[in-house]
Amino acid sequence: MKIIDAHMHYFNVEGFVEVAKRAGYENTAACWQQICRDNNIAFSVAMGNTAYTSSRYGGVPPRLIDLAAPYDEEQYNQPQSMGYCMGVASEEITEANAAQTAQEFAHYITQPHCLGIKLYPGYNAVYVNDRRHWPLFELAQAYNVPVVIHTGDTAMPTGLLKYSHPLTVDEAAVNFPGVTFVIAHCGCPWFVDAAEVACKNANVCIDLSGLVEGNPKPLALFEQQAGFFRQLHTWLNYMGDYTRVMYGSDWPLVNIPFYIRLIAQIVPERHYEDVFYNNAVRIFNKIAPLLKE
Ligand SMILES: [Zn+2]
Numbered sequence: 001m002k003i004i005d006a007h008m009h010y011f012n013v014e015g016f017v018e019v020a021k022r023a024g025y026e027n028t029a030a031c032w033q034q035i036c037r038d039n040n041i042a043f044s045v046a047m048g049n050t051a052y053t054s055s056r057y058g059g060v061p062p063r064l065i066d067l068a069a070p071y072d073e074e075q076y077n078q079p080q081s082m083g084y085c086m087g088v089a090s091e092e093i094t095e096a097n098a099a100q101t102a103q104e105f106a107h108y109i110t111q112p113h114c115l116g117i118k119l120y121p122g123y124n125a126v127y128v129n130d131r132r133h134w135p136l137f138e139l140a141q142a143y144n145v146p147v148v149i150h151t152g153d154t155a156m157p158t159g160l161l162k163y164s165h166p167l168t169v170d171e172a173a174v175n176f177p178g179v180t181f182v183i184a185h186c187g188c189p190w191f192v193d194a195a196e197v198a199c200k201n202a203n204v205c206i207d208l209s210g211l212v213e214g215n216p217k218p219l220a221l222f223e224q225q226a227g228f229f230r231q232l233h234t235w236l237n238y239m240g241d242y243t244r245v246m247y248g249s250d251w252p253l254v255n256i257p258f259y260i261r262l263i264a265q266i267v268p269e270r271h272y273e274d275v276f277y278n279n280a281v282r283i284f285n286k287i288a289p290l291l292k293e
Helices: 015-022 029-039 098-109 131-143 166-175 191-200 218-224 226-239 256-266 269-283 287-292
Strands: 003-008 041-047 082-087 114-119 147-149 181-183 204-207
Touching: 003 269, 029 041, 029 256, 041 114, 041 269, 041 287, 082 098, 098 114, 098 131, 114 131, 131 147, 131 166, 166 181, 166 191, 181 191, 191 204, 191 226, 218 226, 218 256, 226 256, 256 269, 269 287
Parallel strands: 003 041, 041 082, 082 114, 114 147, 147 181, 181 204
Antiparallel strands: none
């Protein structure tokens, strides 16, 4: 089965060295390329994390990717088979610099590998629908790229869950019906809320990344967490539209063959082609020309 990983990270940060090791990997570009070859992953979408891009217009510049080498805007340093979403440092945006921030993002949005925008509510104490994000949503609409939103649990105890609850996506989805919003991690563990927001709003999709970390023994995990996976299955079925559900891993957090098998256990087999591949090509609509090259 050909796969697109709709949510992974390609970020050179100290903490990821240990995280990758627990999943059985090294946090390196070469390791990811080998994983793609071994698991038939044709394309991957990296969420931007870096924090050193310089400002051009007096706004807050996007967070990009840097595992292969520091990002160079004249020369793509990600593999051809990888695109990225520009990460938003929401806490640094103010009403005064929100328009300039959108200009900073506009600088990158026409690049072929720039596929969308990524918000980190929970890590940032800013709600999805906060007005300081609106110029970014208008930009996403103008260029027809999706906005991916971290939802659910945060990796650090300093995160604030009230900002990352999936229900908070509803208001932005209603205000911007022309923007596609992706609820990352299916709001884990608030599956019911994520499913309802996606059920009600046709412009909301779900990615299934980051539900498990490391490289656990599948049978033991299924036994211990049977209710958790049954719930996810139940609420995805309630949402009822597998054309808006995408496979993603959150690499380097998890072992990839393990995670592919896990998601294949949760998603009904007749929807594999959509969930593991087709939906990502449609939702991140700039992937298609990159696949042909
Ligand atoms: Zn992630």
